[in-house]
Amino acid sequence: DIQMTQSPSTLSASVRDRVTITCRASQSISNWLAWYQQKPGKAPKLLIYKASTLESGVPSRFSGSGSGTEFTLTISSLQPDDFATYYCQQYNSYSYTFGQGTQLEIK
Amino acid sequence: QVHLVQSGTEVKKPGASVKVSCRTSGYTFTTYGINWVRQAPGQGLEWMGWINSYSTKTKYAEKFQGRLTMTTDTSTSTAYMELRSLRSDDTAMYYCARDTNWGFLDYWGQGTLVTVSS
Numbered sequence: 710d711i712q713m714t715q716s717p718s719t720l721s722a723s724v725r726d727r728v729t730i731t732c733r734a735s736q737s738i739s740n741w742l743a744w745y746q747q748k749p750g751k752a753p754k755l756l757i758y759k760a761s762t763l764e765s766g767v768p769s770r771f772s773g774s775g776s777g778t779e780f781t782l783t784i785s786s787l788q789p790d791d792f793a794t795y796y797c798q799q800y801n802s803y804s805y806t807f808g809q810g811t812q813l814e815i816k
Numbered sequence: 817q818v819h820l821v822q823s824g825t826e827v828k829k830p831g832a833s834v835k836v837s838c839r840t841s842g843y844t845f846t847t848y849g850i851n852w853v854r855q856a857p858g859q860g861l862e863w864m865g866w867i868n869s870y871s872t873k874t875k876y877a878e879k880f881q882g883r884l885t886m887t888t889d890t891s892t893s894t895a896y897m898e899l900r901s902l903r904s905d906d907t908a909m910y911y912c913a914r915d916t917n918w919g920f921l922d923y924w925g926q927g928t929l930v931t932v933s934s
Contacts, residue, residue, distance in 0.1 A: 743920035752911055752926060755922050758919075759918070764922070800919025800920065804875060804877070805863040807863060810860040810861070
């Protein structure tokens, strides 16, 4: 099975900061990677798919990049609504794996 | 608009089974697969499996093989997830999510809390 490792596990930042979260796959997954945002008590929300395509309605301050085994999610200017937990997810032959999550906290 | 509405909270004893439903609307049910994802309290997301809503082909995560069954009812556009031989560590929020067929999950149900306790 493909393992996904996110870093950092926790990130403290301030409003208007630029932040980057990294996700590494244990083997190449091409660009079959998605990013989700989850707030407490809520279902996850799709932000980015195919590594860099922004889901409809998601603010343009979110961006994704990478291919193969290394991927990043960048938030260009943090807003109060962005403090949440973020997960990467890989897809390979109808088998999926999530990263362990990155909790983005207010500094 | 697309909606996935799940059945309500369940409390089960160890060794029992649970069956969670996911009623969909707002799209052609057989065009998209359904995934099930769970989240133990305070923990991350764990993929459980996928079902093709048209062919009913399934793929389950290895750790659930033998005690997990996913089914669909196209007449009501509903997906089901049954987990058997429940243990205390199966206590979690269970989510259904629509699969775009490109490997990402674009619409999610509200979650069903399953508590396993003696």
